[in-house]
Amino acid sequence: xxxxxxxxxxxxxxxxxxxxxxxxxxxxxxxxxxxxxxxxxxxxxxxxxxxxxxxxxxxxxxxxxxxxxxxxxxxxxxxxxxxxxxxxxxxxxxxxxxxxxxxxxxxxxxxxxxxxxxxxxxxxxxxxxxxxxxxxxxxxxxxxxxxxxxxxxxxxxxxxxxxxxxxxxxxxxxxxxxxxxxxxxxxxxxxxxxxxxxxxxxxxxxxxxxxxxxxxxxxxxxxxxxxxxxxxxxxxxxxxxxxxxxxxxxxxxxxxxxxxxxxxxxxxxxxxxxxxxxxxxxxxxxxxxxxxxxxxxxxxxxxxxxxxxxxxxxxxxxxxxxxxxxxxxxxxxxxxxxxxxxxxxxxxxxxxxxxxxxxxxxxxxxxxxxxxxxxxxxxxxxxxxxxxxxxxxxxxxxxxxxx
Numbered sequence: 001x002x003x004x005x006x007x008x009x010x011x012x013x014x015x016x017x018x019x020x021x022x023x024x025x026x027x028x029x030x031x032x033x034x035x036x037x038x039x040x041x042x043x044x045x046x047x048x049x050x051x052x053x054x055x056x057x058x059x060x061x062x063x064x065x066x067x068x069x070x071x072x073x074x075x076x077x078x079x080x081x082x083x084x085x086x087x088x089x090x091x092x093x094x095x096x097x098x099x100x101x102x103x104x105x106x107x108x109x110x111x112x113x114x115x116x117x118x119x120x121x122x123x124x125x126x127x128x129x130x131x132x133x134x135x136x137x138x139x140x141x142x143x144x145x146x147x148x149x150x151x152x153x154x155x156x157x158x159x160x161x162x163x164x165x166x167x168x169x170x171x172x173x174x175x176x177x178x179x180x181x182x183x184x185x186x187x188x189x190x191x192x193x194x195x196x197x198x199x200x201x202x203x204x205x206x207x208x209x210x211x212x213x214x215x216x217x218x219x220x221x222x223x224x225x226x227x228x229x230x231x232x233x234x235x236x237x238x239x240x241x242x243x244x245x246x247x248x249x250x251x252x253x254x255x256x257x258x259x260x261x262x263x264x265x266x267x268x269x270x271x272x273x274x275x276x277x278x279x280x281x282x283x284x285x286x287x288x289x290x291x292x293x294x295x296x297x298x299x300x301x302x303x304x305x306x307x308x309x310x311x312x313x314x315x316x317x318x319x320x321x322x323x324x325x326x327x328x329x330x331x332x333x334x335x336x337x338x339x340x341x342x343x344x345x346x347x348x349x350x351x352x353x354x355x356x357x358x359x360x361x362x363x364x365x366x367x368x369x370x371x372x373x374x375x376x377x378x379x380x381x382x383x384x385x386x387x388x389x390x391x392x393x394x395x396x397x398x399x400x401x402x403x
Contacts, residue, residue: 003042004377006031010039011048011376014068015093019052021063040066047072048376068093073135073371074127076120076176077363079183080141082106082157085119086360089127089134092371094364097127106158117174134176135371138363139166140183142211146228152180154232157211179366184213184231185222186362187320187352192220193365195353202314205352206233206305208280209321212258216312234258236307241299243292244272257304261297266323269296281326289330295338298331302338305349313345320352 006029013028014020020028026036043049044066052067070093079086087100100123104115117131124131143155150165152158170178184207191197191205201220207213214233216223223230237254240246246268248255259265266280273293277283287293305317317339319332327334329351336349354361369380 003039006035006039007043007048008377010036010043011068012378014049014066015372015376015378019065019067021055021065023063025066068376070095073375074124074129074133075364075367075371076123076134076137077360077367078120078137078139079357079360079363080104080139080158080161082142085116086357087119087123088360088364089123089129090364090368092135092368092375094368097129098123100126106160108159108162110160112160113169113173116170120174120176132175135374136367137170137174137176137178138186138367139178139180140186140359140363141180142183142213144182144227144229144232145180147224148227153227154229154234179370181363181366182213182215182228182231183207183359184215184320185224186360186366187354187358188215188217188222188362189365190354190358190362191318191320191352192217193362196318196350197316200315202312203316203318204305204308204312204314205231205318205320206301206308206324207321208261208301208319208323210263210279212262213321214308216308216314218312218314233304233308236304238300238303238307241303242269242272242296244269244296246272260300261304261323263323266297269293269300279322281322284323284326284331289334294327294331294334298334298338301335302342305335305339306342309339309343309345309347314347317347317349318352319349320354320358324351 009029010025013025022036022040026033031039040049048069049066050069052065054062055065056062070091073092074089076087076089084101085104088096089098090096100119102119104119105112121131124134141152141155142157143152145152150168152161152166155162166180167178184205188205197203203217205215212234214231216231234257236257238257238260239254240250240260263280266283267277270277270283270293275283275286275293277286319335332349332351339349340346372378
């Protein structure tokens with residue numbers, strides 16, 4: 001049992017840090033030199049680790065590098081949007097083997113399963129494997145996924161993916177294990193893994209781009225809700241605090257949050273302030289931090305965020321998406337100022353730090369978490385792919401009589 005704990009701890013370090021020398025691994029897991037040498041011999045015999053070249057530099061012999069055996073399994077991650085699907089294939093150690101971007105039909109009646117399978121086959125071949133070699137595939141989509149039924153909802157922009165058990169049908173017809181997840185949830189996963197939320201237990205993420213989305217993390221676990229609608233802040237009802245008339249006739253019950261801060265709504269708000277722009281992020285980029293338009297937009301965003309803060313009392317609010325990136329930290333600070341005028345918790349507001357396609361990156365983290373648990377027994381409880389039972393917060397720590 002002690003050997004198993006130590007083995008898992010060593011593999012976890014190698015997966016997180018990449019190839020290490022015996023001395024580096026010894027320091028990382030806190031075992032003695034003989035115990036670490038025995039551990040590496042044991043893991044190599046079990047084909048769980050492999051030699052990964054040598055580290056040069058300095059005088060004396062070059063040190064052997066050891067790495068987790070990435071060839072034991074392969075995963076794929078996909079960012080599915082109405083315009084394009086962005087694929088990546090990696091080995092279980094996280095080494096990216098192939099990437100592929102292609103338009104996919106999303107209209108009602110389209111053979112979405114067949115065309116998705118063809119694209120997955122192509123990227124797998126580019127990675128040097130077969131589609132059937134993929135242990136796990138995670139798809140990020142702009143909608144709410146109900147784990148009870150397998151149905152995707154709140155996704156009128158991809159009607160071809162509605163009305164059927166998406167992961168079950170894909171898994172059955174493609175011969176691979178498939179999971180579909182909300183795109184903003186996956187961005188939150190990536191922020192927990194390598195971004196601003198690495199050391200945060202409770203946080204809220206707000207996505208501002210063409211549309212609006214959100215994610216709520218409590219105790220480093222995503223709050224999905226009973227039907228997968230946790231974080232679907234698009235549908236919240238909030239008053240419009242803008243100081244100009246945008247020509248919209250909001251109902252007495254208040255405006256839908258998504259109708260206040262999606263790209264078309266922000267463009268209308270900008271036009272009311274005399275700013276012409278084709279997209280929300282273009283409008284934000286055209287104005288300075290003290291412009292009245294920025295203040296009105298910050299009020300709108302804060303009005304929605306205040307509802308989440310009042311209920312969840314998170315440690316942090318993170319803004320992400322094209323509109324948030326255009327405003328940067330200055331806009332986040334303005335939202336924070338307006339937020340603190342509305343609610344008692346003085347929650348800080350910042351910008352998500354992950355660059356590139358954070359949806360696809362989060363999907364990859366999720367796929368790796370599930371597959372690493374299957375292959376190595378390494379559990380990552382903060383990620384979507386973990387199957388650790390609720391309430392089990394144990395984490396393997398190295399223990400050895402040879403310490």
